[in-house]
Amino acid sequence: MAEPYYITTAIHYPNGKPHIGHAYEMIAADAIARFQRQQGRDVRFMTGTDEHGLKMAQTARARDLTARQLADEMSAYFSEMADDLNISYDRFIRTSDVDHYAASQAIWQAMAAKGDLYLDRYEGWYSVRDEAFYEEKELSEGEGGVKLSPHGTPVEWTAEETWFFKLSNYQQPLLELYESQPDFIRPERARNEIVKFVEGGLVDLSVSRTSFDWGVPVPGSPGHVMYVWVDALTNYLTGIGYFDEDSELKRYWPADLHLIGKDITRFHAVYWPAFLMSADIALPKQVFGHGFILNRGEKMSKSTGNVADPMELARLYGVDSLRYFLLREVNFGSDGSFSDEAIVTRANADLANSFGNLAQRTLAFIAKNLDGVLPEAGRSDPADAELLATVDGACREFRDSFATLALSQGVEAWMRAVFACNQYIDVQAPWALRKTDPDRMHAVLGTLVRAIRDLAICIWPVIPESAEKLLAQIDAKPADSLGSDWYDVKASSGFRLAPPTGVFPRLDLKEAAA
Numbered sequence: 001m002a003e004p005y006y007i008t009t010a011i012h013y014p015n016g017k018p019h020i021g022h023a024y025e026m027i028a029a030d031a032i033a034r035f036q037r038q039q040g041r042d043v044r045f046m047t048g049t050d051e052h053g054l055k056m057a058q059t060a061r062a063r064d065l066t067a068r069q070l071a072d073e074m075s076a077y078f079s080e081m082a083d084d085l086n087i088s089y090d091r092f093i094r095t096s097d098v099d100h101y102a103a104s105q106a107i108w109q110a111m112a113a114k115g116d117l118y119l120d121r122y123e124g125w126y127s128v129r130d131e132a133f134y135e136e137k138e139l140s141e142g143e144g145g146v147k148l149s150p151h152g153t154p155v156e157w158t159a160e161e162t163w164f165f166k167l168s169n170y171q172q173p174l175l176e177l178y179e180s181q182p183d184f185i186r187p188e189r190a191r192n193e194i195v196k197f198v199e200g201g202l203v204d205l206s207v208s209r210t211s212f213d214w215g216v217p218v219p220g221s222p223g224h225v226m227y228v229w230v231d232a233l234t235n236y237l238t239g240i241g242y243f244d245e246d247s248e249l250k251r252y253w254p255a256d257l258h259l260i261g262k263d264i265t266r267f268h269a270v271y272w273p274a275f276l277m278s279a280d281i282a283l284p285k286q287v288f289g290h291g292f293i294l295n296r297g298e299k300m301s302k303s304t305g306n307v308a309d310p311m312e313l314a315r316l317y318g319v320d321s322l323r324y325f326l327l328r329e330v331n332f333g334s335d336g337s338f339s340d341e342a343i344v345t346r347a348n349a350d351l352a353n354s355f356g357n358l359a360q361r362t363l364a365f366i367a368k369n370l371d372g373v374l375p376e377a378g379r380s381d382p383a384d385a386e387l388l389a390t391v392d393g394a395c396r397e398f399r400d401s402f403a404t405l406a407l408s409q410g411v412e413a414w415m416r417a418v419f420a421c422n423q424y425i426d427v428q429a430p431w432a433l434r435k436t437d438p439d440r441m442h443a444v445l446g447t448l449v450r451a452i453r454d455l456a457i458c459i460w461p462v463i464p465e466s467a468e469k470l471l472a473q474i475d476a477k478p479a480d481s482l483g484s485d486w487y488d489v490k491a492s493s494g495f496r497l498a499p500p501t502g503v504f505p506r507l508d509l510k511e512a513a514a
């Protein structure tokens with residue numbers, strides 16, 4: 001049986017519509033999930049929405065809705081976006097799902113049984129926007145003396161009786177975890193930050209609230225709902241039926257990768273492993289904190305009015321252009337900027353003018369001059385084997401890069417092979433060989449079709465829809481193995497191409513977004 005691979009995104013707050021940061025996270029996770037499937041892993045991929053907490057309750061109140069109504073309305077935008085962006089998730093989890101309540105209560109009970117939960121009075125600073133508690137020493141002062149969290153969000157003084165989790169007991173075990181599993185937190189910058197934070201000492205964490213009721217009820221403690229992050233993190237267990245005796249999905253635990261944004265590493269790399277250790281549950285293998293997407297270099301915020309709608313960008317420029325841009329242009333793990341011009345320039349340069357042009361030139365030439373029939377091997381030249389070796393090397397580099405989450409480096413390697421193919425076609429000039437040396441022309445075209453197929457299979461995790469369209473034209477599939485005797489089998493069977501249709505349109509900057 002194939003080895004399981006479990007990947008999750010953060011679950012997103014549906015207190016508003018999704019923005020491009022949410023889209024980016026889903027797209028990156030989807031490319032990794034597709035890549036792992038292609039490598040033969042038994043993948044489970046989960047994304048969803050995080051629906052409890054004060055932020056949701058307050059946003060709903062301001063709109064005169066119940067929190068559940070708000071969650072229903074907004075969660076639908078997230079799941080529609082996931083579908084529209086071709087995100088191949090196995091479950092879209094909502095923390096208001098019934099099985100999630102049971103799972104959250106089960107982990108709570110396990111932590112209680114360990115003796116890690118106690119009732120006390122909480123007094124301290126809370127940021128509703130971050131749904132996070134902060135220590136006085138972490139705060140700064142904003143305009144008019146307003147106290148701000150390290151993320152620049154306002155904090156308010158909170159005092160209530162709550163349950164506490166003995167986080168302070170886990171300082172040593174956590175430091176040992178970071179030491180013994182150096183890849184537990186990536187990238188390096190995030191790891192260093194977390195190690196420093198934990199070395200600085202951990203205070204016990206308030207894990208229930210009594211001032212509102214939109215959350216998972218604390219078992220045996222009427223009036224208390226769980227702190228939203230306790231239930232939110234538990235979604236990763238809910239999604240595979242961890243506490244359900246009969247669940248066949250349990251084989252996916254421990255998760256291979258929690259893909260999240262850099263702002264929520266503390267929750268995933270400190271609180272989450274501590275909860276799991278307390279409940280005697282195996283720890284995930286890796287938490288990766290990707291960077292932030294900036295709008296022309298600026299942080300997006302509702303007050304600046306520069307929050308980009310990913311669906312509008314996908315509608316204007318195409319889903320695969322957006323996917324390709326984000327994965328090629330943003331060094332995975334660092335922040336990256338986007339603009340309409342940058343998307344159009346990148347998609348045109350790499351997809352329309354390079355890969356698209358390569359495929360179109362080759363397939364249209366075969367359709368026109370050979371009546372669409374793939375030619376059998378002609379007279380080969382060392383340049384042919386050299387090109388195929390370049391393509392093979394690039395696909396390997398892509399694979400090694402994706403396996404270590406160096407996503408943009410993988411795409412860059414792929415692109416270098418596309419350039420090599422375009423150089424090859426220019427030098428070999430099959431259009432000139434048509435009259436002078438048809439036998440040689442056959443070999444050139446055969447080499448190009450092999451290269452195009454392998455390159456389309458390789459890049460499929462990034463641009464699945466376009467790659468599939470292109471592969472369909474030559475009757476190949478993303479799951480096919482690279483190289484192989486595919487071409488010879490196809491050509492000797494007399495396979496005939498339909499007249500090819502362009503897969504990568506040239507994009508223009510659109511008025512609406514300019």
Ligand code: ME8
Nearest residue numbers: 010011012013021050232233260261262291292293
């Ligand atoms: O944090 N660029 O939800 P969320 C890239 N519910 N990524 C971004 C981004 C940007 N501009 N803005 C946000 C939450 N993100 C919690 C998670 S998980 C158990 C609970 C990322 O809707 C952010 O870092 O605020 C996070 O990974 C995800 O989008 C959801 O953010």
